[in-house]
Amino acid sequence: MPEPFVVSYGSSPYEKREPHELLWHLWQAARACLDRAGIEKDELDGLTLASFSYPPGNVVTLGEHFGLRLRWAEQGVFGGASGVVAVGHAADAIRAGRARAVLCLAGDVFTVESHDAMLESFTPAMRDYLAPAGFGGANGIFSLVQRLHTERYGTTREQLGKIAVTLREHALLNPNALFKEPLTLGQYMEARPIAEPLHLFDCVMPCSGAEAVLVVDEELARRTGRPTIEVAAMRELHNAHPGLPLSLPAGFEVYADELFDAAGVTRGDVDLVELYDDYTIMVAVQLESYGFCPIGGAGPFLDKADLSFRGALPVNTGGGQLSCGQSGAGGGMIGVAEAVQQLQHEGGARQVEAAEVGLVSGFGLVSYGKGLCTAGAILRRHE
Amino acid sequence: MSERALLPHAAPLAEANGVLRLQRCPACGAVPEFPRIACPRCFGELEWVELSGRGTVFTFGVVRRPHHERFQPELPIVLAVIDLDEGGRLISNVVGDDRLETEIGSAVELATSGGFSQLPQFRLARS
Numbered sequence: 033m034p035e036p037f038v039v040s041y042g043s044s045p046y047e048k049r050e051p052h053e054l055l056w057h058l059w060q061a062a063r064a065c066l067d068r069a070g071i072e073k074d075e076l077d078g079l080t081l082a083s084f085s086y087p088p089g090n091v092v093t094l095g096e097h098f099g100l101r102l103r104w105a106e107q108g109v110f111g112g113a114s115g116v117v118a119v120g121h122a123a124d125a126i127r128a129g130r131a132r133a134v135l136c137l138a139g140d141v142f143t144v145e146s147h148d149a150m151l152e153s154f155t156p157a158m159r160d161y162l163a164p165a166g167f168g169g170a171n172g173i174f175s176l177v178q179r180l181h182t183e184r185y186g187t188t189r190e191q192l193g194k195i196a197v198t199l200r201e202h203a204l205l206n207p208n209a210l211f212k213e214p215l216t217l218g219q220y221m222e223a224r225p226i227a228e229p230l231h232l233f234d235c236v237m238p239c240s241g242a243e244a245v246l247v248v249d250e251e252l253a254r255r256t257g258r259p260t261i262e263v264a265a266m267r268e269l270h271n272a273h274p275g276l277p278l279s280l281p282a283g284f285e286v287y288a289d290e291l292f293d294a295a296g297v298t299r300g301d302v303d304l305v306e307l308y309d310d311y312t313i314m315v316a317v318q319l320e321s322y323g324f325c326p327i328g329g330a331g332p333f334l335d336k337a338d339l340s341f342r343g344a345l346p347v348n349t350g351g352g353q354l355s356c357g358q359s360g361a362g363g364g365m366i367g368v369a370e371a372v373q374q375l376q377h378e379g380g381a382r383q384v385e386a387a388e389v390g391l392v393s394g395f396g397l398v399s400y401g402k403g404l405c406t407a408g409a410i411l412r413r414h415e
Numbered sequence: 416m417s418e419r420a421l422l423p424h425a426a427p428l429a430e431a432n433g434v435l436r437l438q439r440c441p442a443c444g445a446v447p448e449f450p451r452i453a454c455p456r457c458f459g460e461l462e463w464v465e466l467s468g469r470g471t472v473f474t475f476g477v478v479r480r481p482h483h484e485r486f487q488p489e490l491p492i493v494l495a496v497i498d499l500d501e502g503g504r505l506i507s508n509v510v511g512d513d514r515l516e517t518e519i520g521s522a523v524e525l526a527t528s529g530g531f532s533q534l535p536q537f538r539l540a541r542s
Contacts, residue, residue, distance in 0.1 A: 148482045148483065149483075151482055152482065152483060156422075157449055159419065160419070160421055160422070160425065160449070161449050161506065161534065162506060163482070163483075164418050164419075164532045164533065164534050165492075165494060165506065165507060165508050165532055165534065165536075166478060166481055166482075166483075166486035166489055166492040166494075166508070166531070166532075167478065167482065167492075167494050167506075168476070168478035168479075168480060168481060168482050168492065168494065169482035171476075171478070171480065171482075172476050172478045172482075172492075172494045175475075175476025175477070175478070175494070176474045176475065176476050176494070176496055176506075177474075178476075179474045179475060179476055179519065180473070180474035180519070183474070183519050224479075225477070225479045226479060226480045227476045227477065227478045227479060227480065227494070228476060228477040228479065229476070230476070274455060274456075275445075275447075275448060275455065275456075275504070276504075277448045277496055277504060277505065277506050278474065278496055400448060400449055400506065401448075401496065401506045
């Protein structure tokens with residue numbers, strides 16, 4: 033069975049407005065990723081794409097645009113979980129002999145305004161039942177989670193603020209991040225309310241950008257001469273809790289043990305985690321759900337934990353979506369690309385020392401009160 | 416901007432006329448959180464029933480920044496998950512001048528006036 037390896041990553045230059053169109057961002061991320069690996073465009077025989085702003089285009093029309101003949105293609109329809117799912121499915125396709133070189137791409141061009149407009153009819157249930165309620169977009173949906181988490185477990189804004197502040201520290205070491213100024217806990221606390229209890233720095237800023245990673249078979253991986261990263265395991269779960277109209281619990285907790293077991297690693301083996309950080313509260317929920325602290329225990333955990341790249345459990349080492357900007361569906365790939373960069377020991381000023389094992393988590397397709405899609409993968413540096 | 420017409424299977428939700436009408440499954444008793452073509456628990460046919468309109472707030476948020484300018488006059492908007500007394504849990508609004516007094520556990524009842532949507536909305540119970 034051919035062994036798949038992730039060998040490269042790439043990003044387009046993130047932009048706050050839209051001087052460039054979507055195809056430019058996808059091209060830039062793809063070029064950066066292929067050039068880093070020394071793989072020619074025409075060596076690709078597999079492609080995945082996640083993008084909210086590309087329809088009526090899809091993965092196949094992108095192949096047409098880029099001049100690719102594809103033996104295997106998959107559209108990422110899993111919202112912010114699409115990046116993690118894509119890497120897992122690409123690895124499966126290579127193991128099955130269906131493809132040798134799969135480029136996994138995700139990106140969008142968004143402003144705050146165009147992102148709001150998209151959410152108006154993002155899913156049937158959101159269009160028909162939440163938009164008429166003046167739900168405030170995803171901000172309103174996740175205000176429900178933070179309120180309940182605070183009520184049940186006593187989680188404070190100061191505790192969640194630690195996530196925002198640490199991610200900003202990481203972003204200052206990432207040239208592609210759109211946020212260039214330090215963030216203090218005081219600034220976090222004093223920010224204006226968006227959907228209480230959410231305030232400004234609990235929420236992502238929609239932007240334009242794209243992310244890519246490249247998964248190839250062993251022979252091609254050897255040829256690149258790059259450090260090789262295994263997709264040790266991936267699990268996905270959609271509509272984890274039918275009938276529950278909010279993301280608490282969110283679904284990660286259902287497969288977390290199975291994911292670690294399938295990868296043959298323990299939580300203690302994990303050197304870095306790249307969580308889906310559309311909101312600070314969802315970072316807290318994922319820390320709990322994957323078992324890095326007890327369910328409901330994120331607050332006290334955050335009081336003590338050092339989430340920085342120097343700490344015991346580095347979280348979102350590139351600044352995440354919260355401090356880089358959320359490039360639409362690219363926000364579901366930014367953590368995958370960052371994990372690959374770290375595991376290839378190319379993190380530069382923010383490199384996690386001797387990083388061998390990373391957890392990446394995806395979450396998305398918000399619909400009736402919750403994100404429908406969850407996915408997690410364990411990536412491991414192969415020696 | 417007028418509200419979009421609901422799909423045929425969901426249309427009765429917007430024809431409330433002062434009572435809360437929701438679907439319930441005659442076979443298994445499920446009350447889906449939003450209208451479905453079939454019961455999401457047992458896959459059977461659903462029927463529309465009138466409920467008391469009373470419930471409690473399970474969790475809520477206070478929207479200060481609208482996703483569309485048409486909601487600017489309604490701010491702040493209280494978005495709430497409501498547990499209905501007869502079972503079922505749906506997402507709706509708490510409306511009324513006293514809506515910012517909403518807490519988790521607040522008793523609510525169907526709002527028959529003062530709302531801004533064709534969908535059912537609630538107000539803090541007056542008792």
